[in-house]
Amino acid sequence: MKLKMLLAAIAVGAAGPALASEAVMTVFKTPNCGCCVAWVEALEEAGYSIEVQDLNDLSVIKKNAGVSDEMASCHTAVLEEDGRKYVVEGHVPLEALEKLRLERPEIRGVAVPGMPMGSLGMGNDPSARYDVLELSTKANAPVFMSIGDR
Structure with missing residues (x-):
């Protein structure tokens, strides 16, 4: 019995750091946006833990997140991991999220x-070409990552 308890304690201790580093994402989108649903499903399939908030108006969310009209897309997300938070605006690909x-x-x-x-x-x-930009208030936001052949 003591051996089982010891093994259980070791297993819980070993799982602790892995659970603590798990990324959680909250996605704010409008209720009827199909491309937002497709983006969320792709992230869930890749193992992301997603909470979806359907709102009729995202303007307050975008303003509070510092998303300018020039940087805006159809959904805004907040990625939280190990005490860090990042705003993720629009159809950001998995490889950019991993980076x-x-x-x-x-x-x-x-x-x-x-x-x-x-x-x-x-x-x-896979042949699509576009840039993932750093979320910035600058007129020419720095490129975080280029997608596709350039």
């Missing part, structure tokens, strides 16, 4: 402005 999580840069977040055809949730075309 964000690995590098943990000192930025507010990332954005794919508009709704580029072929991006994640917008057809998932």
Whole structure:
């Protein structure tokens, strides 16, 4: 019996750090946006823990997140992991999210402005070309990652 308790304690202790580093994302979208649903489903399939908040008006969310009209897309998300929070605006691909999580840069977040055809949730075309930008108030936001052949 003591051996079982010891093994259980070791198992819980070993699982602790892995659970603590799990990314959680809250996605704010409008109720009838099909491409937002496709983006969320792709993230869930990749193992992300997602909470969806359906709202009729996202303007307050975007304003509070610091998303300008130039950077805006159809949904806004907040990625939380290990005490860090990043704003994720629009159809940001999985590879950009993984880069964000690995590098943990000192930025507010990332954005794919508009709704580029072929991006994640917008057809998932591997040949699509677009940029993932650093979420910025600058007129020319820095490119965080380029997607597709350039």
